[in-house]
Amino acid sequence: MTRGRHASPTRLIRRPWAVAAALIGITMVCGAVTGLAWAGHTGRAATPVGKPPLVPVPKGKWAAAAQALSAAVPKPTALDIPAIGVQTSLVRLGLTPAGTLQVPASTAVAGWYTDSPRPGAIGAAVIAGHVDSYLGPGVFFRLRDLRPGNLIYVRRYHGSLAVFRVTAVRTFLKKEFPAADVYGPVPDAQLRLITCGGTFDPSNGHYLSNVIVFAVLASA
Secondary structure, eight states, X not given: OOSOOOOOOOSBOOOTTSOGXXXXXXXXXXXXXXXXXXXXXXXXXXXXXXXXXXXXXXXXXOOOXXXXXXXXXXXXXXXXXXXXXXXXXXXXXXXXXXXXXXXXXXXXXXXXXXXXXXXXXXXXXXXXXXXXXXXXXXXXXXXXXXXXXXXXXXXEGGGOEEEEEEEEEEEEEGGGOOHHHHHSOOSSEEEEEEEEEEEEETTTTEEEEEEEEEEEEEEO
C-alpha cells in the first residue's frame, strides 16, 4: 500500500477476531500518505508515501434485513458522482490477515468493501476512497462538497445501474465515528461513502476526522 488510506465495513463480519475497538468507531485511519497540507491548507508539504496503518473492522454481526436478496444483485464495477466530477472504477476491499479492512492501493480509485451489501441490495453498502496524497487530490477529494439531493451512480455487472440520492454529508472526529449508523442494519438499500477530512495533523500525518456521505436508493 503506498498512498493514503481510508475505508470501512458492514453487514456480516465473518472473522470474530476482527478488532473490537472498531465498535467504538472505525476511524478510517487517514494519514502517513494523505494530507491536504498540500494545497495550501496548512502551508506544509504533505507527508511522504509510506506504509499505511491498519484499519480495524467491526466485530460481530451487523446484519441487514433480507440479506438473501443481496446475491441476486450484480456486483459493482464503477462509481459516478457528477456533482463533484467523480468517475472511477471500483476495486474490491476485503480484510487483511490482521482482520482489518484493506484500503485502495491507489488514491485514484475507490473501493467497495465486499462484506458489505452489494449496492442496491438491502443494507448499507460501503465504498471508501482517499482524499489526497502528497501527489495531489484523491478520488474523494471533493466528497465533502456533496449536498442532499445529489445523485450517486453505481455501475454494476451486466450493465445495470443503481442510483442513490444523498441524504446527508457529515464530518465526525475519528474518536466519535458512528459505527452503528455506518455499518448497522437498515431496512432498505443504502450507501455510505467514506474518506478522511477535517484538520490535518502534520505531527502524526493523520486527518482528525472522517467525511461520511449517507445516501438511499433512488432507483435500480
